[in-house]
Amino acid sequence: MMSDYHVPVMLKECIEGLDIKPDGVYVDVTFGGGGHSREILKHLNEKGRLLAFDQDVDAQQNIPNDDRLTFIDQNFRFLKNNCRLYGAIPVDGVLADLGVSSHQFDQPERGFSIRFDAELDMRMDQSGSLTARQVVNEYSEEDLHKIFGIYGEIQNAKSLAKAVVTARLNAPIETVAELKEAIRKNIPKGKENKYLAQVFQALRIEVNQELEALQEFLAQAVDVLKPGGRLVVMSYHSLEDRLVKNFIAKGKFRGEVEKDFFGNEIKPLESVVRKAITASAEEVAQNNRARSAKLRVAVKL
Incomplete structure (x- = not known):
């Protein structure tokens, strides 16, 4: 089951980053072994909702039996359409744990x-x-x-x-x-x-097409989040992290941040953490995958 499928990296930090409201609507766009999703569900009351995405058929074996969870077997680049389809816009938080699951590496x-x-x-x-x-x-x-x-x-x-x-x-x-x-x-x-x-x-x-999918996902995450909603993204290599960092800082992937007539920056997100969060030495010792992980947290303005 999940324990050997994929050990979720920086679980505590991800959940803290989402700042979960018990009756909120959340999206886990990389369900995988379901570790992050299960933890989110623990923080929700009976009114809370969770949408979980995964395009890998194997991940479906890990879906918990819980009425608050809607599982969507698609790539997260289709985030907005599916949130609309399931009447889940706007949402309070979106979580993405990028890269390949340990399960995929081990098959x-x-x-x-x-x-x-x-x-x-x-x-x-x-x-x-x-x-x-x-x-x-x-x-x-x-x-x-x-x-x-x-x-x-x-x-x-x-x-x-x-x-x-x-x-x-x-x-x-x-x-x-x-x-x-x-x-x-x-x-x-x-x-x-x-x-x-x-x-x-x-x-x-x-x-x-991981980098294209990531850019489409980030742009759509802004559209589905409500003001004050949280975006939590964990990446495992510099290409992904650079895209996430730029998008949070500027609202775009390249070039400079746009400004309005008065010189105020026009950007949809504000970083909640000064720099990327990394895993503790203890976690890295227990789970080698955590070594390269970088976690960024932003709030929609």
Whole structure:
């Protein structure tokens, strides 16, 4: 069940960030193992409501039997439409725990992990059409260069892309092991795990359109929140965190914050914490995933 499915990171801090009103309406857009959702439900009375999103079929095994919970099996980029559909606008708080659940990493056949040999899949939504295998075998060298450089933040992205394209001329690269073998000469000595993790991150972000989905979600979160409502977002790599940080600070992802005629900043959110909250040393010792987590909390103005 949930305990081995996914241990929720910074649970206490997330719940504090949401500042839950017992009769409020909340949305957990990354249900996963249901750890955060269960905790939110504990703070709600019989009038409170929780909407939970997850596009991964496996997550549905964790849904608690609770009338206050509405489960929506979709990507959080469809937040606003679904909140409207279920008569849940405006809401008091939105929580997002980004990235891949431990459960997804631990299922060899999903192809998320560098630890197991499996087909290159990496779809979070198993009905999605694009797989990592297609990206590796069908994308141009130029596009692979971009993906590895931007999404993986890989130093030698150009030569890495060339190695992949050269290797696939002989035979398609179908599995994790074949991909590792194809790029073996590009991996810096002594940094194998970190490098491969960056390669896999880049492919996963592309397959799942994670950064586009995140931007759409953040923009919609502002629309569904009531004034004074809370947005709580936990990210696990700098690309996500930068988008969240910029959006909270400026109400947009790039450029400077807009100002009105009198020079006042026009932005929908105000940060509640001075800088991102990180996990305690004790939590990191118990749950390695917490190491890279950054939690940001904002209130709608």
